Amino acid sequence: VLWSDMENVSMFPRKSERIAKEAEEERRQKLKAAENKAKIMESFLKEKEKEVLQLQEEAKTFITPENLDARIEQCLDNPRNYNFAIDRDGRVVKRTVLA
Template identity: 55%
Template sequence: MFQAIIHRGVQVARLLAPRQAVLVEAVRGRKSRTDPVAKSKLGRIKHPPPVDPVEMVVLRERYTDYALILRALRLEFKEAVLRKKYEEETGSLAEEKARQETTEHRALMAWNHQENQRLLQLRLLRIQKETEEAELQRVEADLQRQRQEEEFLRQKEEEVLQLQEDAKNFITLENLDQRIEEVLDNPKNYNFAIDKEGRAVKQTVLQ
């Protein structure tokens, strides 16, 4: 296993090393499994270390007590966790939790109902305001249209009156001779200059 770790480390070093670097694998002075026994250890007999019987008995008793105490603690902790879980699911804690959830649900439903009523009132006020504004705009549009129609009729009446007034000066077959005589009796000379205001500033008599 140690050799596998070393081999893996060498591979990582090769990956991280620069392209032109020279890599040399480190070799420890340890023989392999197939190498023969060293000459200095040919006649050596390996004996296990001595064990004190009294110490062995004491250690065994202490280890037994330690295992029992640790097992008892684990069982006690497990029982406490299971008891708490059982009480949360079926005991008084579960009932209290269910009661709290019911109370919280009722409070949330009441708050939701109040919020819905508040939003309903705001919506009704907004719709009423929009309806009033639309009605006011419609009335203003009707008044504006009525004023435009009245202005149009007034202009048409003025045009009709102006046409009636102008019709008095029209030349017809009945007054043709009379208008010719009036023009001949009252000649007009339009050979004169006017200023920017349209006033005649100079009049030249035709020779």
């Protein structure tokens, strides 16, 4: 029993040093994980902000009850004909001959 107590006393400084190193390493890993999570969140927020700005830009061309009459007038003034064909060379053929 005496030998065991002496061995425990002699091992105590190394054990406490090992425990301190393990605690420091655990703290370092948690800090690194938190930094990575913050970077991922920042990247996610930047991407979402970019999407919101794009949607706001696209919303400028939406037809709303306020601009409905003006958009109808614009469509009537500038008619579009989507009746066309494309030949094998990729050229647009607007007039087709009926057989």
